[in-house]
Amino acid sequence: MRKDIQEVLLDEETLAKRIKEMGEQISKDYEGKEVIVIGILKGSVIFVADLVREVTVPVSFDFMAVSSYGNRTTTTGTVRILKDLDYDIEGKHVLIVEDIIDSGVTLSYLIEHLAGRKPASLKLCTLLNKPERRKVEVKVDYIGFTVPDAFLVGFGLDYAEKYRNLPFIGILKEEIYA
Numbered sequence: 325m326r327k328d329i330q331e332v333l334l335d336e337e338t339l340a341k342r343i344k345e346m347g348e349q350i351s352k353d354y355e356g357k358e359v360i361v362i363g364i365l366k367g368s369v370i371f372v373a374d375l376v377r378e379v380t381v382p383v384s385f386d387f388m389a390v391s392s393y394g395n396r397t398t399t400t401g402t403v404r405i406l407k408d409l410d411y412d413i414e415g416k417h418v419l420i421v422e423d424i425i426d427s428g429v430t431l432s433y434l435i436e437h438l439a440g441r442k443p444a445s446l447k448l449c450t451l452l453n454k455p456e457r458r459k460v461e462v463k464v465d466y467i468g469f470t471v472p473d474a475f476l477v478g479f480g481l482d483y484a485e486k487y488r489n490l491p492f493i494g495i496l497k498e499e500i501y502a
């Protein structure tokens with residue numbers, strides 16, 4: 325797998341340090357409240373697992389699976405819900421956690437969809453933000469890193485379901501998907 329990586333963009337130490345800071349900020353902002361963290365499968369699982377262990381307020385988890393990429397490196401533009409939430413979020417403080425916001429298509433769809441279920445609050449947290457590729461504007465409350473317009477893999481992010489278990493985030497060599 326490592327031979328398919330052009331460059332390591334964020335190594336394990338850098339990721340851990342920033343995730344700790346994000347957890348501290350979230351703990352401060354939600355002080356005195358309970359939060360439902362909604363992880364968006366599958367890319368966010370590694371980030372969610374690390375992030376929630378840095379949060380000191382009570383957290384419960386739920387997960388949604390949506391897909392808009394399939395085996396591609398650009399969005400299809402259509403978001404499909406593959407798995408909905410298990411629990412009702414009405415009146416609850418909800419934090420959506422993503423691995424990456426690229427075109428913004430996935431998150432804007434999710435926000436609209438979940439806002440209709442009347443949570444007490446709805447905030448967004450992403451490990452990576454790729455603003456150069458934005459097609460739909462979304463307001464993001466917590467951003468780990470702003471990244472360049474390159475196809476990234478590792479730490480949960482895949483290309484055709486591969487590379488998710490790399491412990492760092494790297495730029496995939498173009499020849500792999502060209």
Ligand SMILES: O=P(O)(O)OC[C@H]1O[C@H](OP(=O)(O)OP(=O)(O)O)[C@H](O)[C@@H]1O
Pocket residue numbers: 364365366367368390391392393394399422423424425426427428429430431481482
């Ligand atoms: O801002 P966007 O252009 O919509 O891209 C972001 C979405 O794309 C990826 O999911 P993907 O559909 O590849 O599913 P996965 O999490 O299972 O890899 C990623 O996890 C985000 O959910």
Ligand code: HPA
Pocket residue numbers: 393424425426474475476477481482483
């Ligand atoms: O750069 C990316 N890598 C993996 N999955 C993604 N989904 C949106 N952007 C990306």
